[in-house]
Amino acid sequence: MVGFLSMKEIKPAASFPLPPAYRRLSRQLGKTAWIALGSLVERTLPGQGGPRYQWSRRVAGKTVSVALSPEQFAWLKEAIANQREVEQRLGQMQKMTLEHMWKRLPSATRRKKLSKKTLGLN
Numbered sequence: 001m002v003g004f005l006s007m008k009e010i011k012p013a014a015s016f017p018l019p020p021a022y023r024r025l026s027r028q029l030g031k032t033a034w035i036a037l038g039s040l041v042e043r044t045l046p047g048q049g050g051p052r053y054q055w056s057r058r059v060a061g062k063t064v065s066v067a068l069s070p071e072q073f074a075w076l077k078e079a080i081a082n083q084r085e086v087e088q089r090l091g092q093m094q095k096m097t098l099e100h101m102w103k104r105l106p107s108a109t110r111r112k113k114l115s116k117k118t119l120g121l122n
Contacts, residue, residue: 016104022096025089032086036079040068095121 018026038057043050051067055076058064068076098120116122 016100019096019100022093025093025096029086029089032082034075034079035083035086036076037083038076038080040073040077040080042073 038055041054041056043052053068053070053073054065055068056063056065102119
């Protein structure tokens with residue numbers, strides 16, 4: 001058949017060299033310390049009610065809130081910031097992966113051009 005590659009002819013993803021920006025993001029991920037999901041609330045005004053430090057997160061589709069000590073609050077604040085950095089870096093890496101695939105690998109024939117949203121490049 002014309003235009004089709006056998007599975008033996010397809011290069012695995014590992015055979016393509018990683019661009020420097022992608023390698024940099026990967027190294028940064030490897031240096032990440034503790035990570036945690038959720039959000040924190042610090043009540044500073046008197047009379048607001050409830051615990052002074054609070055951590056909320058979703059567990060099995062429900063929101064769970066826990067009172068924290070000042071030390072736990074400070075520690076979790078850093079872990080949550082690390083989690084957000086990891087998510088941002090992973091998003092950049094995913095976008096670079098799709099850009100690489102769309103630019104360097106043969107595409108299926110289409111009647112109309114795909115949008116950036118459809119391609120995952122927005």
